Amino acid sequence: MRATLHTLEQTIRQRRTADPSTSYVAKLTARGRGTMAQKVGEEAVETVIAAMTGDRMAAIGESADLLFHLIVLLTDLDISLDDVMDELDRREGVSGIAEKAARPTD
Numbered sequence: 237m238r239a240t241l242h243t244l245e246q247t248i249r250q251r252r253t254a255d256p257s258t259s260y261v262a263k264l265t266a267r268g269r270g271t272m273a274q275k276v277g278e279e280a281v282e283t284v285i286a287a288m289t290g291d292r293m294a295a296i297g298e299s300a301d302l303l304f305h306l307i308v309l310l311t312d313l314d315i316s317l318d319d320v321m322d323e324l325d326r327r328e329g330v331s332g333i334a335e336k337a338a339r340p341t342d
Contacts, residue, residue: 241317244304248311264308272309279305 251261264272279302286294307317 238317238321241303241307245307245311245317248304248307252311261308264305265312269309269312272305272312275305276302276309 248261251259252265254262256263256266264275279298283295283298283302286298310317310320
């Protein structure tokens with residue numbers, strides 16, 4: 237599974253500088269981080285709706301869209317999937333409640 241996401245991440249990185257008229261990734265990149273973040277939010281909401289209605293196939297499709305758009309945004313932030321996986325590895329075995337309590341407050 238991780239290989240598929242890494243392949244997708246590499247494809248997204250390569251397409252960021254492509255012609256926006258032929259590449260959706262390049263079009264999102266040209267529109268800026270705000271548009272990328274908005275797409276992540278839209279896909280998250282659509283995933284939630286699919287989950288709440290119990291539509292398994294829609295939840296799968298929307299989850300794929302959400303992961304795609306999240307990787308587009310992460311790439312723009314120069315955050316790799318390995319960075320995210322490292323953070324998940326760091327949290328392994330730590331209670332979610334304890335992990336949240338240990339976060340610095342602003």
